[in-house]
Amino acid sequence: MRIVFKTDYMQDIRPWKDGHQLSLYLILLALVVVAPWILNDFYLGELTNVLIWAIAGLGLMILTGHTGQASLGHAAFLAMGCYANVILLEQGVPFVLAFPLAGLITGIVGALVALPAMRLHGIYLAIFTMALSILVDDIIVLTEPWSGGVSGKYVGPVSLFGLEIDRWGTPWAFYWLVLGVTVAVTLGYINLLRSPMGRSFIAVRDSEVSAQAMGVDVARTKTMSFGLSCMVTGWAGALMGLYATVFNNETFTVIISIQLLMMIVIGGLGSIHGAFLGAVVIGFLPQFLSISKEYVGMVFGGSSVAIPGLEVGVFGLILIAFILFEPMGLYGRWLKIRTWFELFPFYRKDMFKRQKSYLKTERLR
């Protein structure tokens, strides 16, 4: 076990613990940057998909994992980002402007939505946001002149600084675009967490009463969190649109919202790692299922008929298993495994068991 001897405040402010940890992340970054030379187009496309999901997961993680506000409506913001981006592109706005604007618009709308949502807690907020997600389908149909309604929209290649980014023609360029956004969002997230705003999010999540007593304006903080969360989700939506190339009112269903929430629960709430680990599960699971179904068919001679609801069913099972056996998610499991090796042979069984809290102050007002 490496023990870091702290002699400087910067050691707590820096996002990495020590040089060793930093080098591991730099190696990981180098690997994903050179991925287009290592992977074939199919797997590169899958990796791109995972990264897009990870961005969406980071968006929801800000709101649910760090501010404690459950949202079952983030597909609505994915849709908004996607449509905003494409409509701006159609108006002749260059991609380099349209893309950030799409996120910004979604963020502002998200903050506005937060104003009525502010008064809701827990399950009620989840229901409110879920209603949003269901509504967005109808809104897209109703605003047919701009959104294309049921027949949907098509988005072709975009160009960025003269480089043609085509999801099919130049998958590597699209991959790097997505990777760039992922890295930027992740760095922003890290910075958020080590500055006062991010800490006030956590304060609101853990105890609104004492956050208030410390001078944190709870309503404003929640609005900020909603805004930031929706902005990031909007970017993910814009990328999702470019990735899918065709989409309509049924692309961003409430199922996507639920999958997003499941993703960050499986990954581990309240950690940046969790969003990525969850995205890997959500992104690869459909491929994994279809590959294993083929394999089962080959070995046992079953048919290759599609089983309806298989994917959703397996997702559900995984989620239940996680909530029962590993509420801290994949990242929590990883922490435990790492601690086991670090402390070997002194790891105790209940080391990560937390006493939740002593008697809480009853809700004031």
Place this chain on the structure above:
Amino acid sequence: MSLLEFENVTLKFGGLTAVNDLSFEVEEGEVFAIVGPNGAGKSTVFNLISRFYDPYAGRIRFDGHDLLQVKPSGVAAYGVARTFQNIELFDHATVLDNLLVGRHRHRRTSLLSELFFTPSVKKQELQNRHVVEEIIDFLDLQPYRDKMIAGLPYGVRKVVEVARALATEPKLLLLDEPASGLSVEETTDMRWWIDDIRRQMGITVLMVEHDMGLVSGVSDRVLAMADGAKLALGTPAEVQSDPAVIEAYLGRAA
């Protein structure tokens, strides 16, 4: 002018009068204790100062400001910090992060600059950590600074709450039963700390406490309350020998 002034404050919950025409002043630099039987309205006084409740009548002034004009989150900005009877820490954050939340009222940076962690944010962070580390040193919290609150024993949590309140660099510190649930040694520690907070840091302390040993040991003046109203106000010895106080605690002699 007193630091904190309660002027004929009344608070009613429906038919129940929780605080009844209460007036008192807390002077700068003193340790002021509020005692009284359960349900006397002691914590309600704190929640009034924190603006969690709106009084039915009366005025509350702090340091020349009308407290009733500010939002609950604005009270800290004037320099009032508090702890809670039932410990309200941020359970899934480290001790250090809890204390850093206490620095929130000194935040001068915008969200945008924080997202890019500009040099000004970094400067502010270094300053915040400087203050917080001093407090960790002062309250002997070094062994716990990187630990999650959710794993800490009760006694330590109590101290962390005091530390978090101190991190706001307040003028007035409200301690809601700082010694409840603490062992005899921990209570003694708490007593010296309260003394040091007043003497070294020059912070005025207003506390609610049941432990009469602690109250008479540190406080300059004591307010005794029963049923939301003032019973007696004076030095600890005066209040303890006041017939009305004895009656409220022990009942009338048959």
